Amino acid sequence: MGIARQSSKAVAEITVTGTVKSEQGLPLSGASVKLVGHTSGTSTDSQGHFSISVPNKGGRLVISYVGYEDYYVNVTKSNANHLDITLKLKSEQADSVVVIGYGTMKKKDLTGAITSIRPDKIAEDNPKTVQDILRGTAGVTVGLDGSAKSGGTIRIRGQRSVYSAGGHNDPLLILDGVIFYGELSEINPDDIAQIDILxxxxxxxxxxxxxxxxxIIISTKKGKMGKPxxxxxxxxxxxxxxxNRRVFSPEGYLKYRQDWYTEASYGVNKTTGKYEPYQGEVAAGKQGYYELPTSSMLDHYGITIDQWRDYTxxxxxxxxxxxxARRLMMRGTTLTNYLKGKSFDWYDHSFREGVNQDHNLSVSGASQRMSYYLSVGYLSNQGVVQGDNYRAIRSNLKVDGKITNWLDISANINFQDRSDGNIAVDWGKQITTNSPFADYKDDDGNLVVHPMGDEITANKGYNFDFDKQYMSLERGYTVINSIFTAKVKLPFNITYSFNVAPRYQWYYNHYFTSSEHPDWIATTHGADRGNGKRFDWTLNNTINWSKAFAEKHQVKLTLVQEAEERKSWFDEIKARNILPSDALGFHETANGDPLYxxxxxxDSHETADALLARLFYSYDNRYMLTSSVRRDGYSAFGTSNPRAxxxxxxxxxxxxxxxxxxxxxLNSGKLRVSYGQNGNRSLADPYIALANLANGTGTxxxxxxxxxxxxxxYLRIDRMANPNLQWEKTTAYNVGLGRVNK
Structure with missing residues (x-):
């Protein structure tokens, strides 16, 4: 009986295969394929392929993908072998969901200026950083950063304030519904599902x-229905x-020195009355003094080679x-190397072609009750400057569970361990202080401490590779950012959400410069050991209520209570004149001389809280209104203005x-008018409103x-208290016209 039932089931199903593509013919990875009226489903692979079992009598499939119109197709044995499915983009994605802060809204209902970056664009651009995703977005300016860490500053509709300390002009970052205090480098672009910009x-x-x-609101990926x-x-x-803006070649360098000294000799020729070279300084009356003697030069000035030589x-x-060369003030090492025809390209030795590696692995899936997404990534970048390196290991775990029909919970844990411990060449110093005839290594192949020569007093040159032998640096961060959410469906179409987001960060900076370096003295060089940690948390309680009535009216109300706290601690010891030796580097600080x-x-401590309400009303999908009020409090402001x-x-x-x-x-056209007040609380010093005690000059x-x-x-007061310090406020009026053509 059991065998018969299994055999019956085997012949009662057919396997449907197919490929899902965009209108441009690109495969859509992760598109959902479901059998209408059943719980079974799957998703497409990286090539857009899928395979799903349906009853022998056939069925109806629905294929969906974020930002595209759903596609329905009837399947039978006759067309089950392979389906070629092309999905069409939604018209301006009017029905797509946009994250607006403490909730979501369909794009067609928006009243403010919000830009959404679709998942397919993120996938197609293959970004290296979050900033790469934002480039080219209207109203968003992203700076370029050529360092190994990369990134760049972000400005939305320009700079709002002349005060720039403490990231005062940076946009607010929201990650999966809560404030994100970390760096964008902590977020793996491969984990991002959607970005919405307010x-x-x-x-x-x-x-x-x-x-x-x-x-900037960032939503990360979730697991999708189907097999893992x-x-x-x-x-x-x-x-x-x-x-490449190269400095002088050896020939160009000699011409530069010739022109420099020749220019200084210009003056009025008392015989001709003209402004000419060789009228002043040591070259007065000595035609061609700073020029290499050639037959044409000698003929030009009407002098002989012996006359030219006898100038000195x-x-x-x-x-x-x-x-x-001596007249051009070349001495010692540079003179010797010039006469030998020996030169060195300091420009090429300061820059390079950097190799960048970015490897990511993710596992995801979902059932009717749970979805999961786990990723791990390794990033290794080299900047164009020698010694500029960056390494990061990033991981993300996101689990969503439907406990009951009225309770959903989720956890999102993001981990990063990154190393900023690079000692990069001071390329500006190396290419401008060193002559092309300066030494990199001596005749025995040893690195030279003074490229321009020991006999030079003013500028002995700079050799990064020599200095690096006496330096070491270990600097990095370990960060755990977590978000825990519970959502409860209540009667009367009310939803209550609770979010708490603790964030831990550990920081270390171990730096050593050895007094064994010929030019570095023990009283000003040694070991620096710094260690710090930071703990932040944000908590919010949100109530959302929506109601549609009389077919044409729609109302949505959002109420939020929010609280946050930030604490940081940093300790550092600087050991100098380490006795009897600094051979152990930054591993030895106890024997530093207390005098030096x-x-x-x-440490710092900040707290903040807020209450807010938002009302949305729509009539007949034609007229819409959104209004909000928010009351904020922040500990860094003066006692007279703690809230706004x-x-x-x-x-x-x-x-x-x-x-x-x-x-x-014209498919869709909308006219928008808005007024709003925004605040800015970003301060470099959270205690700037308080009086400050500092060391005086007396002892x-x-x-x-x-x-x-x-x-x-002795102590002194170097800053008076400012009880009137308050938020920087901006007020903006906006008029916008949105349209979509077929």
């Missing part, structure tokens, strides 16, 4: 005191100089090249939904029983 004041005002520079999917991406590329007192065996060493500690209130209102009219509008080439001290001299500084 650009105008009315859209961003929901974030009140932190939104003056716009808001394993994705692997591997990218290897080169970083090269955008433009020279050694008996001095060649004309040596005489000329120091210990410092810094921010308002916004926005109106929109979808004129293409009017009965009188019949122009078919006193005593000798302890062990014979050590203990010295104290």
């Amino acid at each position: 650009k105008d004041a009315s859209a961003a005002a929901i974030y009140g005191a932190k939104s003056a520079n716009g808001v 999917r394993i994705n692997m991406t591997s990218n290897i590329g080169l970083t090269t100089m955008g433009a 007192t020279n050694a008996d065996d001095a060649s004309d090249n040596e005489i000329w 060493s120091s210990f410092s500690t810094t 209130t921010f308002y916004s209102i926005a109106l929109a009219w979808t004129f293409t939904n009017e009965k009188f509008f019949h122009w078919t080439p 006193q001290g005593y000798v302890d029983p062990s014979g050590n001299y203990i010295q104290y500084y």
Whole structure:
């Protein structure tokens, strides 16, 4: 009986295969394929292929992908072998969902200026950083950063403030619904599903005191229905100089020195009355003094080679090249190398072609009750500057569970361990202080400490490779960013959400410069050991209520209570004049001389809270209103102004939904008008409103029983308290016209 049932089931199903592509013919990876009326489903692989079992009698499949219109197809035995399916982009994605802060909304209902970056664009661009995803977005300016870490500053609709310290002009970052205090480098672009950018004041005002520079909302990927999917991406590329602005070649360097000294000799020729060279300084009356003697030069000035030589007192065996070089003030090493025809390209030795590697692996899947997404990535970048390196290991775990019909929970844990411990060449110093005739290595192949020569007093040159032998650096961060969410469906179409997002960061900076270096003294060089940690948390309680009535009216209400806290600690010791030797580098700080060493500690503590409300009303999909009010409090502001209130209102009219509008080439047209207030609380010092005590110039001290001299500084007030310090506010009026043509 059991065998018969299994055999019956086997012949009662057919396997349907197919490929899902975009209108441009590109495969759509991760598209959902479901059998209508059943729970079974699958998703496409990286090539857009899928395979799904349906009953022997056939069925109806629905294929869906974010940003595209759903596609329905009837399947039977006759067409089950292979389906070629092309999905069409939604018209301006009017029905696509946009994250607007503490909730979502269909794009057709928006009243503010919000830009969404679709998943397919993110996948096609193959970005290296989050900034790469944002490049080319209207109203968003992304700077270029040629370092190994890469990235670049982000500005939404320009710079809002002349005050720039403390990231004062940076946009607010939101990750999966909560404030993100980390760096964008902590977010793997491969884990991003969608980015929404709130650009105008009315859209961003929901974030009140932190939104003056716009808001970037990042949503990460989730598992999709079907079998577990394993994705692997591997990218290897080169970083090269955008433009080579080379310094002088050996020949160009000699011409530069000749022109420099010749220019200084210009004056009025008392005989001709003209402004000519060789009228002043040591070259007065000595035509061709700074020029290499050639027959044409001698004929030009009407002098002989002996006359040219007799301008200076020279050694008996001095060649004309040596005489000329000495007049150009070349001495010692550079003179010797010039006469030998020996030169070195310091420019090429300061820059390189950097090799970049980015490898990512993800595993994801979903069932009716749970979805999961796990990824790990390794990033290794080399900048174009020698010694500029960056390494990061990133991982993300996201689990969503449907516990009951009324309770959903989720956890998102992001991990990063990155190393910023690179000692890069000071290329500006190396290519401008070293002559092309400066030494890199001596005749025995040893690196030279003074490329321009030991006999030079003013500029002995700079050799990075020599200095690096006496330096070491270990610097890095370990970060765990987590988000825990619970969502409860209540009666009367009310949804309650609870989010808490703790973030931990550990930081270390171990730097050593050895006094064994010929030019570095022990009292100013040694070991620096710094260690710090940071703990932040954000908590919000959100209530959303929506109601549609009388067929044409739609109302949505959002109420939020939010609280946050940030704490940081940093301790650093600087050991100098380490005795008897600094051979152990930054691993030895206890034997530093107390007279030249120091210990410092810094900590900070900030708190903030907020209450806000937002109301959305739509009539007949034609007229829309969004209004919000937010009350913020922040510990860094003065006692007279610890809180501030921010308002916004926005109106929109979808004129293409009017009965009188019949122009078919225009799919959707909307007129928007908005007003909003935003605040900016980004301060470099969270205690700037308080008076500050600092060391004065006076000292006193005593000798302890062990014979050590203990010295104290008098205290002074270097900053008065400012109880009136308050939010920087921006007020904006916006008018916008949106349209989509067929």
